[in-house]
Amino acid sequence: MYEQKTKENDESVKEFIDRVEQPRKREDSYRLLDIFFETTGYEAKMWGESIIGFGSYHYKYKFGHEGDAPLVGFSPRKAKISLYFATGDTKREELLKRFGKHTAGKACVYINKVNDIDIEVLKELIRQSVKFLRDTYPEG
Template sequence: MLDIFTDTTGYEAKMWGPSIIGFGSYHYKYKTGHEGDAPLVGFSPRKAKISLYLMLDESVREELLPKLGKHTSGKTCVYINKLEDIDIEVLKALINQSIKFLKETYPD
Protein backbone atom coordinates (compact mmCIF):
# COMPACT_ATOMS: atom_id res chain seq x y z
CA MET A 1 0.00 0.00 0.00
CA LEU A 2 2.84 2.39 0.89
CA ASP A 3 4.51 1.86 -2.49
CA ILE A 4 1.24 2.35 -4.38
CA PHE A 5 0.52 5.69 -2.70
CA THR A 6 4.14 6.92 -2.90
CA ASP A 7 4.54 5.98 -6.56
CA THR A 8 1.14 7.33 -7.57
CA THR A 9 1.32 10.64 -5.70
CA GLY A 10 5.02 11.42 -5.95
CA TYR A 11 4.88 12.51 -2.29
CA GLU A 12 6.72 11.01 0.65
CA ALA A 13 4.63 9.42 3.38
CA LYS A 14 4.00 11.45 6.54
CA MET A 15 2.21 10.46 9.74
CA TRP A 16 -0.91 12.50 10.48
CA GLY A 17 -1.71 11.69 14.07
CA PRO A 18 -1.10 8.20 15.44
CA SER A 19 -2.56 6.11 12.63
CA ILE A 20 -3.02 7.93 9.30
CA ILE A 21 -0.27 7.72 6.69
CA GLY A 22 -0.78 10.75 4.47
CA PHE A 23 0.69 12.04 1.22
CA GLY A 24 0.95 15.69 0.26
CA SER A 25 -1.09 18.31 2.07
CA TYR A 26 -3.56 21.10 1.53
CA HIS A 27 -4.78 23.99 3.63
CA TYR A 28 -8.52 24.33 4.08
CA LYS A 29 -10.58 27.19 5.45
CA TYR A 30 -14.31 26.94 6.06
CA LYS A 31 -16.82 29.80 5.97
CA THR A 32 -17.03 29.50 9.76
CA GLY A 33 -13.36 30.53 9.97
CA HIS A 34 -12.15 27.08 10.98
CA GLU A 35 -8.99 26.18 9.09
CA GLY A 36 -6.23 23.63 9.10
CA ASP A 37 -4.05 21.28 7.11
CA ALA A 38 -4.80 17.74 5.96
CA PRO A 39 -3.22 15.16 3.67
CA LEU A 40 -4.31 15.12 0.03
CA VAL A 41 -4.73 11.35 0.28
CA GLY A 42 -3.88 8.72 2.84
CA PHE A 43 -4.56 5.36 4.36
CA SER A 44 -4.68 3.74 7.76
CA PRO A 45 -4.16 0.02 8.33
CA ARG A 46 -6.68 -0.75 11.06
CA LYS A 47 -7.52 -4.03 12.79
CA ALA A 48 -10.66 -4.82 10.85
CA LYS A 49 -10.10 -3.02 7.54
CA ILE A 50 -7.76 -0.69 5.69
CA SER A 51 -9.15 2.85 5.58
CA LEU A 52 -8.42 4.87 2.44
CA TYR A 53 -8.80 8.64 2.79
CA LEU A 54 -9.94 10.11 -0.51
CA MET A 55 -11.93 13.25 -1.28
CA LEU A 56 -13.68 12.90 -4.62
CA ASP A 57 -16.01 14.85 -6.84
CA GLU A 58 -19.37 13.06 -6.74
CA SER A 59 -19.37 12.21 -10.45
CA VAL A 60 -15.90 10.64 -10.19
CA ARG A 61 -16.97 8.77 -7.09
CA GLU A 62 -20.01 7.34 -8.88
CA GLU A 63 -17.90 6.36 -11.90
CA LEU A 64 -14.86 4.78 -10.22
CA LEU A 65 -15.96 3.26 -6.90
CA PRO A 66 -18.12 0.54 -8.50
CA LYS A 67 -15.04 -0.54 -10.48
CA LEU A 68 -12.77 -0.74 -7.41
CA GLY A 69 -13.77 -4.18 -6.21
CA LYS A 70 -14.86 -5.36 -2.77
CA HIS A 71 -15.18 -2.33 -0.47
CA THR A 72 -17.50 -0.26 1.69
CA SER A 73 -17.45 3.51 1.87
CA GLY A 74 -18.40 6.62 3.79
CA LYS A 75 -18.23 10.26 2.67
CA THR A 76 -14.43 10.54 2.55
CA CYS A 77 -13.31 7.02 3.46
CA VAL A 78 -13.20 3.81 1.50
CA TYR A 79 -12.72 0.60 3.47
CA ILE A 80 -11.10 -2.53 2.07
CA ASN A 81 -10.13 -5.83 3.68
CA LYS A 82 -7.00 -6.48 1.62
CA LEU A 83 -5.32 -5.33 -1.59
CA GLU A 84 -6.19 -8.57 -3.35
CA ASP A 85 -9.88 -7.56 -3.14
CA ILE A 86 -9.48 -4.46 -5.32
CA ASP A 87 -8.30 -3.33 -8.75
CA ILE A 88 -5.00 -1.50 -8.14
CA GLU A 89 -5.33 0.56 -11.33
CA VAL A 90 -8.70 1.86 -10.16
CA LEU A 91 -7.17 2.69 -6.76
CA LYS A 92 -4.45 4.69 -8.54
CA ALA A 93 -7.12 6.55 -10.52
CA LEU A 94 -9.00 7.33 -7.29
CA ILE A 95 -5.80 8.63 -5.68
CA ASN A 96 -5.08 10.89 -8.67
CA GLN A 97 -8.67 12.14 -8.81
CA SER A 98 -8.65 12.95 -5.09
CA ILE A 99 -5.47 15.02 -5.47
CA LYS A 100 -6.91 16.81 -8.52
CA PHE A 101 -10.19 17.56 -6.73
CA LEU A 102 -8.51 18.95 -3.60
CA LYS A 103 -5.97 21.05 -5.52
CA GLU A 104 -8.83 22.57 -7.53
CA THR A 105 -11.01 23.09 -4.45
CA TYR A 106 -8.20 24.50 -2.26
CA PRO A 107 -5.67 26.04 -4.68
CA ASP A 108 -3.57 27.55 -1.87
Protein backbone atom coordinates in the same frame (compact mmCIF):
# COMPACT_ATOMS: atom_id res chain seq x y z
CA MET B 1 -11.34 27.95 19.23
CA TYR B 2 -11.23 24.65 17.40
CA GLU B 3 -8.03 22.62 17.80
CA GLN B 4 -7.31 20.21 14.95
CA LYS B 5 -6.72 16.71 16.33
CA THR B 6 -5.12 14.97 13.36
CA LYS B 7 -1.90 16.77 12.46
CA GLU B 8 1.17 15.82 10.49
CA ASN B 9 3.99 14.65 12.74
CA ASP B 10 7.51 13.24 12.59
CA GLU B 11 6.69 9.69 13.68
CA SER B 12 8.22 7.00 11.47
CA VAL B 13 5.82 5.54 8.91
CA LYS B 14 7.87 2.34 8.63
CA GLU B 15 7.96 1.85 12.40
CA PHE B 16 4.19 2.37 12.51
CA ILE B 17 3.62 -0.24 9.79
CA ASP B 18 6.03 -2.66 11.47
CA ARG B 19 3.79 -2.51 14.58
CA VAL B 20 0.71 -3.68 12.62
CA GLU B 21 -0.12 -7.01 14.23
CA GLN B 22 -1.63 -8.89 11.29
CA PRO B 23 1.07 -9.99 8.80
CA ARG B 24 -1.20 -9.68 5.73
CA LYS B 25 -2.32 -6.20 6.77
CA ARG B 26 1.32 -5.23 7.33
CA GLU B 27 2.24 -6.51 3.83
CA ASP B 28 -0.75 -4.69 2.32
CA SER B 29 0.32 -1.51 4.10
CA TYR B 30 3.76 -1.65 2.51
CA ARG B 31 2.15 -2.33 -0.86
CA LEU B 32 -0.19 0.67 -0.43
CA LEU B 33 2.77 2.79 0.69
CA ASP B 34 4.46 2.08 -2.66
CA ILE B 35 1.28 2.63 -4.70
CA PHE B 36 0.41 5.95 -3.03
CA PHE B 37 3.99 7.24 -3.31
CA GLU B 38 4.38 6.20 -6.95
CA THR B 39 1.02 7.75 -7.84
CA THR B 40 1.38 11.05 -5.94
CA GLY B 41 5.13 11.60 -5.81
CA TYR B 42 4.72 12.66 -2.17
CA GLU B 43 6.64 11.07 0.69
CA ALA B 44 4.51 9.32 3.29
CA LYS B 45 3.98 11.19 6.58
CA MET B 46 2.18 10.20 9.74
CA TRP B 47 -0.94 12.19 10.54
CA GLY B 48 -2.11 11.72 14.10
CA GLU B 49 -1.44 8.30 15.56
CA SER B 50 -2.59 6.07 12.72
CA ILE B 51 -3.06 7.79 9.34
CA ILE B 52 -0.40 7.60 6.66
CA GLY B 53 -0.87 10.66 4.46
CA PHE B 54 0.61 11.88 1.19
CA GLY B 55 0.91 15.57 0.38
CA SER B 56 -1.18 18.14 2.20
CA TYR B 57 -3.53 21.01 1.62
CA HIS B 58 -4.82 23.88 3.71
CA TYR B 59 -8.58 24.22 3.88
CA LYS B 60 -10.65 27.12 5.14
CA TYR B 61 -14.41 26.90 5.45
CA LYS B 62 -16.79 29.83 5.06
CA PHE B 63 -17.59 29.82 8.79
CA GLY B 64 -13.91 30.29 9.66
CA HIS B 65 -12.75 26.79 10.57
CA GLU B 66 -9.43 25.96 8.89
CA GLY B 67 -6.67 23.41 9.06
CA ASP B 68 -4.40 21.08 7.16
CA ALA B 69 -5.05 17.57 5.91
CA PRO B 70 -3.35 14.99 3.72
CA LEU B 71 -4.38 14.95 0.05
CA VAL B 72 -4.84 11.17 0.23
CA GLY B 73 -3.91 8.47 2.68
CA PHE B 74 -4.68 5.20 4.37
CA SER B 75 -4.71 3.57 7.77
CA PRO B 76 -4.36 -0.13 8.58
CA ARG B 77 -7.09 -0.34 11.21
CA LYS B 78 -7.82 -3.48 13.22
CA ALA B 79 -10.95 -4.45 11.30
CA LYS B 80 -10.23 -3.08 7.81
CA ILE B 81 -7.87 -0.82 5.92
CA SER B 82 -9.25 2.71 5.64
CA LEU B 83 -8.50 4.64 2.45
CA TYR B 84 -8.88 8.41 2.45
CA PHE B 85 -9.90 10.25 -0.72
CA ALA B 86 -11.62 13.60 -1.28
CA THR B 87 -15.34 13.29 -0.58
CA GLY B 88 -16.55 16.13 -2.79
CA ASP B 89 -15.15 14.67 -6.01
CA THR B 90 -18.08 13.62 -8.20
CA LYS B 91 -15.90 11.07 -10.05
CA ARG B 92 -15.29 9.15 -6.81
CA GLU B 93 -18.61 7.28 -6.88
CA GLU B 94 -18.17 6.30 -10.53
CA LEU B 95 -14.67 4.96 -9.85
CA LEU B 96 -15.84 3.04 -6.78
CA LYS B 97 -18.26 1.07 -8.98
CA ARG B 98 -15.19 -0.50 -10.65
CA PHE B 99 -13.00 -0.61 -7.53
CA GLY B 100 -13.66 -4.12 -6.29
CA LYS B 101 -14.72 -5.41 -2.89
CA HIS B 102 -15.12 -2.47 -0.48
CA THR B 103 -17.51 -0.53 1.70
CA ALA B 104 -17.69 3.23 1.79
CA GLY B 105 -18.53 5.71 4.48
CA LYS B 106 -18.84 9.44 4.07
CA ALA B 107 -15.10 10.12 4.35
CA CYS B 108 -13.48 6.68 4.00
CA VAL B 109 -13.40 3.67 1.75
CA TYR B 110 -12.78 0.41 3.59
CA ILE B 111 -11.12 -2.72 2.21
CA ASN B 112 -10.16 -6.05 3.74
CA LYS B 113 -7.08 -6.60 1.59
CA VAL B 114 -5.36 -5.12 -1.45
CA ASN B 115 -6.02 -8.25 -3.53
CA ASP B 116 -9.76 -7.45 -3.32
CA ILE B 117 -9.41 -4.24 -5.34
CA ASP B 118 -8.39 -3.07 -8.80
CA ILE B 119 -5.00 -1.32 -8.40
CA GLU B 120 -5.49 0.77 -11.55
CA VAL B 121 -8.78 2.10 -10.19
CA LEU B 122 -7.03 2.81 -6.86
CA LYS B 123 -4.42 4.87 -8.72
CA GLU B 124 -7.16 6.78 -10.54
CA LEU B 125 -8.96 7.45 -7.22
CA ILE B 126 -5.69 8.80 -5.83
CA ARG B 127 -5.06 11.02 -8.88
CA GLN B 128 -8.64 12.31 -8.93
CA SER B 129 -8.55 13.13 -5.22
CA VAL B 130 -5.28 15.04 -5.50
CA LYS B 131 -6.55 16.97 -8.55
CA PHE B 132 -9.88 17.78 -6.90
CA LEU B 133 -8.26 19.06 -3.71
CA ARG B 134 -5.59 21.04 -5.59
CA ASP B 135 -8.32 22.65 -7.71
CA THR B 136 -10.55 23.31 -4.69
CA TYR B 137 -7.79 24.61 -2.40
CA PRO B 138 -5.16 26.05 -4.79
CA GLU B 139 -3.37 28.04 -2.10
CA GLY B 140 -2.72 25.04 0.17
